[in-house]
Amino acid sequence: MTADQPPLPAPDADDLVVPLRAGERLAISRALTEVERQSLTATRLIAALVPYLGKAVIVGITGPPGAGKSTLVNALVRQVRAVGRRVGVLAVDPSSPVSGGAILGDRIRMTAALDDDGVFVRSLASRGALGGLSTAAIRSIDILDGAGFDLVLVETVGTGQSEIDIADVTDVRLVLAAPGLGDDIQAMKSGLLEIADILVVNKGDRPDAEQTVQQLHGAVSLRAHNRPLPVLKTTATTGAGLDALMTAIDERAKVAHREPVAVRRRRRARVVIARAAGDLITERVRSGRDSKLADLADALLAGHIDPRTAAEHLLSG
């Protein structure tokens, strides 16, 4: 992770806390870079920020490719800025950090004025082929939360692993669907519908949008646990439906923030550790050089052990 970074001197955590808390762009940017580097500075900085964490409303925005996530994020940023609230955006981009990582960030920067200190956008690499949020992405939420943004929008492409991550580390989860979903509503059922707090059919001006809204209502009503799950129609390009969406987000955030901040902070920390543990296990499987795992694989093939017991052995040192 650190090999390709230029050898900048690492800033001291103590020097970053005050300007970061004041919302200074340079401090936020350097803090996020330290988090990406997984440096000691990052660990110390987040520890120093702990007393301030849990104030921001963390909004996860996910959905299949083509649902219009970037456009909606863009429209939400404008909506939030119009009422003077500050907003940070983390765009978790599955393409490589080199080739595609900055595209979304650039797009938003173009529409939201570059000199607006009320908006901060950062594109982050996802965990590559693994999908999902990296430990760095999850800890970046803490940085923006600590920097005093009122809202933090976390946009991910809707892959399975992202969804579970989003569910664990955000307060409000928007799941977007494109009009004309048809048979694919089936595919959304357990994965995306399970984690959603608000369903959004974007491109609401398309003729098949209303039918998709109705299909989603149908799918929602079939779920086992019937907590309320609003289905909203927005047209990001015209701003239609954005007011109702913001209201729904704030309503849901109120519910989420009833949970004590210490509990939310600890859950995010647990997820960070679990994600790092998953990465370690994947490295062990991939390397093929782990003798314990090799022995367990042989025992499994010989029928001496079942998968779960093998996993318990693997995790017990």
Next chain:
Amino acid sequence: MTADQPPLPAPDADDLVVPLRAGERLAISRALTEVERQSLTATRLIAALVPYLGKAVIVGITGPPGAGKSTLVNALVRQVRAVGRRVGVLAVDPSSPVSGGAILGDRIRMTAALDDDGVFVRSLASRGALGGLSTAAIRSIDILDGAGFDLVLVETVGTGQSEIDIADVTDVRLVLAAPGLGDDIQAMKSGLLEIADILVVNKGDRPDAEQTVQQLHGAVSLRAHNRPLPVLKTTATTGAGLDALMTAIDERAKVAHREPVAVRRRRRARVVIARAAGDLITERVRSGRDSKLADLADALLAGHIDPRTAAEHLLSG
């Protein structure tokens, strides 16, 4: 996993091996059910099948919703049967085992004659919101391989976790794209393109199909490691392009099967264990009752430890 199963008497592994090897439907069906139950019979049965594993060509078929995966699987089954080869299909369905699990299976059964012993279709639940292949799905491949099918098609919806699983447990990976992918080609770049052996633009009769083929060629040429990656156009409904696709699959399978069968078997076993280990970690995070994880989360929040070190502690017992 076992709570909802009717209390059938568990068949003995020894009684299943011979009829399973003979390709008897009932034996295959019962064996797959044992695997889903994660029973001792399943573990013993797979151990007994080990000497016969590694002959089938395992084909992973994935891609975003709407790319036409089920239609292509259907067409491939017909193509394979036309030359007398036997084919098993595992459809990993992300919707719940109750509501949607059988839909694809039923669809294929309708087109491939029900009394054709050369085709066997089973729909499996995915790991729910987690996405990806369950340990049962991976072990089901062994069952169909052991039952002597020439090809095993594993169809999954293209979520991040499925992709990595597919890459580890199959010989040939088809990634499907729908025509008119446009900007979303970006999203495919690292995730789906990384694992693909063959790219397929299905719905090849649509006017924008050729443009998507060209875009994919462009994306492929930009990759760092330039192993050959064919881009094929198929029209599942008419059968156009299916011959070329089958040839490409067989070519790639030849390369994959140069790797010794013992190595392939062990890799699949390692992935099964890793998947089970991931499930265990998720359970620990979810339960919130794991005192070691809680301590590590507190140490992380206090800045005493970084995520990777915390993960190492978690995995070391």
